Amino acid sequence: MNHEDYKVLAKVRFERAKELVHEAELLIEDNAYKSANNRAYYAIEKTINGLLALSDVTVKTHKGCILQFNELYVKSKSTPTII
Numbered sequence: 001m002n003h004e005d006y007k008v009l010a011k012v013r014f015e016r017a018k019e020l021v022h023e024a025e026l027l028i029e030d031n032a033y034k035s036a037n038n039r040a041y042y043a044i045e046k047t048i049n050g051l052l053a054l055s056d057v058t059v060k061t062h063k064g065c066i067l068q069f070n071e072l073y074v075k076s077k078s079t080p081t082i083i
Helices: 003-029 033-054 062-074
Strands: none
Touching: 003 033, 033 062
8 A cells, every 4th residue: 555545544444433423422411321332432533543544544443553553653752643
């Protein structure tokens, strides 16, 4: 994949994260807190995967997502470049 492909992938992931946040908000209104928490978790995971895609990185697991995010942004104290 080239950098432009990764940018498109990031955009798709960010859009999905927005959808998940909206779903979480609806679930909170229905007092479905466990399900809302699940949707919020996946919104965060999609956002992190979108940020990783902006650095031309893809991962296959949730653990890989966290590990790569920590390596690229937390430990290095760098800021991801947003589209």
